[in-house]
Amino acid sequence: MTHELKIIISAFEKAKYKGLSSVLVTVVALDGSSYRKPGVRMLILENGQTIGAVSGGCVEKEIAKQADSVFSSGMAKVMSYDGRYRLGCEGIIYLLIEPFNPTPDFLATFWDTIAQRNSFSITSYFELNAAENPKFGSFFTFLDKKMSVAEHLSASNDLQIFHQQMEPCFRLLIIGAEHDAVQLCSYAALTGWEVTVCTIPTEEKTVDDFPGAERMQVTTPEALDVSEIDNQTAIVLMTHSFAKDVGYLLALKHTIPAYIGFLGPVSRREKLLNEFIEQFPEVSEAFLENIHGPAGLDIGAQTPQEIAVAIIAEILAVQRKRTPKFLKDSTSKIHN
Numbered sequence: 001m002t003h004e005l006k007i008i009i010s011a012f013e014k015a016k017y018k019g020l021s022s023v024l025v026t027v028v029a030l031d032g033s034s035y036r037k038p039g040v041r042m043l044i045l046e047n048g049q050t051i052g053a054v055s056g057g058c059v060e061k062e063i064a065k066q067a068d069s070v071f072s073s074g075m076a077k078v079m080s081y082d083g084r085y086r087l088g089c090e091g092i093i094y095l096l097i098e099p100f101n102p103t104p105d106f107l108a109t110f111w112d113t114i115a116q117r118n119s120f121s122i123t124s125y126f127e128l129n130a131a132e133n134p135k136f137g138s139f140f141t142f143l144d145k146k147m148s149v150a151e152h153l154s155a156s157n158d159l160q161i162f163h164q165q166m167e168p169c170f171r172l173l174i175i176g177a178e179h180d181a182v183q184l185c186s187y188a189a190l191t192g193w194e195v196t197v198c199t200i201p202t203e204e205k206t207v208d209d210f211p212g213a214e215r216m217q218v219t220t221p222e223a224l225d226v227s228e229i230d231n232q233t234a235i236v237l238m239t240h241s242f243a244k245d246v247g248y249l250l251a252l253k254h255t256i257p258a259y260i261g262f263l264g265p266v267s268r269r270e271k272l273l274n275e276f277i278e279q280f281p282e283v284s285e286a287f288l289e290n291i292h293g294p295a296g297l298d299i300g301a302q303t304p305q306e307i308a309v310a311i312i313a314e315i316l317a318v319q320r321k322r323t324p325k326f327l328k329d330s331t332s333k334i335h336n
Helices: 002-017 060-073 104-116 179-191 242-251 266-279 287-288 303-322
Strands: 024-033 041-045 050-051 079-083 091-099 119-127 135-144 146-150 160-166 171-175 194-199 213-218 232-237 258-264
Touching: 002 041, 002 050, 002 104, 024 104, 024 119, 024 160, 041 060, 091 119, 091 258, 104 135, 119 232, 135 171, 135 287, 171 179, 179 303, 194 303, 232 242, 232 287, 232 303, 242 258, 242 266, 258 303
Parallel strands: 171 194, 171 232, 194 213, 232 258
Antiparallel strands: 024 041, 024 091, 041 050, 079 091, 119 135, 119 160, 135 146
16 A cells, blocks of 8 residues: 555655645545455545545545545544445445644655665554544554654544554566566556566666566676665566576575566477576575466466466565455355
């Protein structure tokens, strides 16, 4: 959800520059089931524009009406929405609607936390019934700094608390510059991942050639910067060159990312790994266990777009520690 929060903060900054006030909406509690879970957020601007969503789209109109009083009074409120009869979601959601006007220090700390890939937390204070209260509101905690989302807000221990831990955005490193890399980059960015594309200098590509990419590395395998690769990073090798794939795999040999995938049939995988191990026999079991080749789930993908979907689905399954299956065959909860 951190990537959604980045979008909300960016939208607030643009609205603030235009002189528009903002209201933050957070799902803080749920009784039953719902399309989205507590912790999801959206932003409403005083001109009626909305950023993000907290449901499949059925609740937002009611939220916008409820937000009018928050814009006019400056006082936070809680609203409830019973989806059992309107949506068939079998649940009641409780939403905190509060003025959103973080200070410049808050914004600078937030973006620094994102850049440094540090985790942070959000604590919201509310009551589990429809009401207005000047003590309702949310605080962000960045390391040892607790900062409110609006002025003159102080924490109150006599209210209910919704606490959420926010982790760094998941990151994807795509090594390759062909058409399928462009498609994977676009789909991964839509998923909310921070995407870096790596190409060799002779390919003469720029970041503008990869919609959704945040950064680009133009480098040979030997000079690949691996310093930021962590367990929240997935890597897909798709250079379409056996020698380049081996070279980049060797450059990654001391990293432990969440996932490493490469294209091609099983025979190519075996050949690639044999060459890699021959050059680096000290490879750890942990490194090898993270390798997925051919990359992607077996969903019958044929086009570059379908292959991108298959790869992203496999990465999500690995990241969430789930065994893929048809949901119709599930007898347990979809979400933990």
